[in-house]
Amino acid sequence: MIPMPVFSLIDAILSIYSLIVFISVIMSWLISFNVVNRHNQFVDMIWRFVTSLTEPALKPIRKVIPYIGGIDISPLVLLLGIYFLREMNWWLAARLALK
Structure with missing residues (x-):
């Protein structure tokens, strides 16, 4: 059983x-x-730090989704993915708590 603080x-x-x-x-x-x-x-310094943290996740998304009208929507896709992971995390936590 996974303890709740992990979630x-x-x-x-x-x-x-x-x-x-x-x-x-x-x-x-x-x-x-x-x-x-x-x-x-x-x-x-801040720009290099933030870029080094986000580029590994954004680069594969940019390979699949091209710029649309000169606008990069890969951060939006990444944020939607993070939202999905957070929701799945809490769903799994609630599911395991019920057992």
Whole structure:
């Protein structure tokens, strides 16, 4: 039997990862519209950190789903996948708790 804190930990990790994906999307917009500059060391450090965490998950999605009208929807697909995993996590936790 899997203890319930394991499901809470998995949910917390997925929640933090979805926050990192949001930060990545917002930073890409801010960099594209020249609101922030990657020549700033702090901005570049955050950008490299966020990109290194999100690109391994986004790259396979981008291979399957091309840009639509110049818009990259791979972060949206990733966020939907994370939402699905979180829901399945809690469904499994509830299912195991009933047994």
